[in-house]
Amino acid sequence: SQQGEEDPQALSIQEGENATMNCSYKTSINNLQWYRQNSGRGLVHLILIRSNEREKHSGRLRVTLDTSKKSSSLLITASRAADTASYFCATGALRAQKLVFGQGTRLTINP
Amino acid sequence: DSGVTQTPKHLITATGQRVTLRCSPRSGDLSVYWYQQSLDQGLQFLIQYYNGEERAKGNILERFSAQQFPDLHSELNLSSLELGDSALYFCASSVVQGALAGVTGELFFGEGSRLTVL
Numbered sequence: 001s002q003q004g005e006e007d008p009q010a011l012s013i014q015e016g017e018n019a020t021m022n023c024s025y026k027t028s029i030n031n032l033q034w035y036r037q038n039s040g041r042g043l044v045h046l047i048l049i050r051s052n053e054r055e056k057h058s059g060r061l062r063v064t065l066d067t068s069k070k071s072s073s074l075l076i077t078a079s080r081a082a083d084t085a086s087y088f089c090a091t092g093a094l095r096a097q098k099l100v101f102g103q104g105t106r107l108t109i110n111p
Numbered sequence: 112d113s114g115v116t117q118t119p120k121h122l123i124t125a126t127g128q129r130v131t132l133r134c135s136p137r138s139g140d141l142s143v144y145w146y147q148q149s150l151d152q153g154l155q156f157l158i159q160y161y162n163g164e165e166r167a168k169g170n171i172l173e174r175f176s177a178q179q180f181p182d183l184h185s186e187l188n189l190s191s192l193e194l195g196d197s198a199l200y201f202c203a204s205s206v207v208q209g210a211l212a213g214v215t216g217e218l219f220f221g222e223g224s225r226l227t228v229l
Binding site for chain 2: 030031033035040041042043044045048088090092098099100101102103104
């Protein structure tokens with residue numbers, strides 16, 4: 001089974017609005033990462049947050065991590081049509097050599 | 112451009128056949144990961160190699176095998192293909208973080224090989 005589960009599965013908002021996606025996971029992690037995938041393309045790394053960090057920013061992206069609740073959120077501010085893509089969280093479990101991906105959130109930004 | 116190259120981009124074949132997917136990691140990356148992405152299963156981890164050695168195995172079928180060569184490129188072999196093997200197969204590479212074992216950092220993905228089994 002997948003380690004991470006994103007919520008919602010799909011999100012449609014107007015350009016300029018903020019988009020928030022959530023991720024929950026099950027086991028202890030070393031880090032949590034967010035990736036973006038344009039339709040049928042390769043995944044692109046967005047941001048990595050370590051287990052001892054609570055919040056991280058990168059441009060219009062803000063990621064939070066709550067290890068007590070085993071959850072993370074990705075906030076995209078001032079969304080643009082070009083942000084339309086699928087967003088995946090991925091967890092690196094302790095002493096694991098792999099990243100486990102969730103099912104993703106399909107984000108649609110309407111112009 | 113991630114620096115990870117996958118070939119072929121598209122592949123159409125028949126059931127029962129065998130195919131080989133190839134991946135060249137980013138220059139300097141020692142780890143190679145293979146993932147399968149299908150509509151109903153999401154992104155599934157298959158296998159990981161580090162500097163030529165298998166390091167982690169996921170839900171990889173016995174009909175599938177992989178290896179990483181001395182020049183660090185990797186190949187994923189899929190045999191006795193079934194309709195359900197139709198999917199996007201991604202290769203990703205990374206540099207293992209420092210001397211810490213079992214820590215996975217940022218992955219750089221190729222554009223994938225789309226396999227269609229008819």
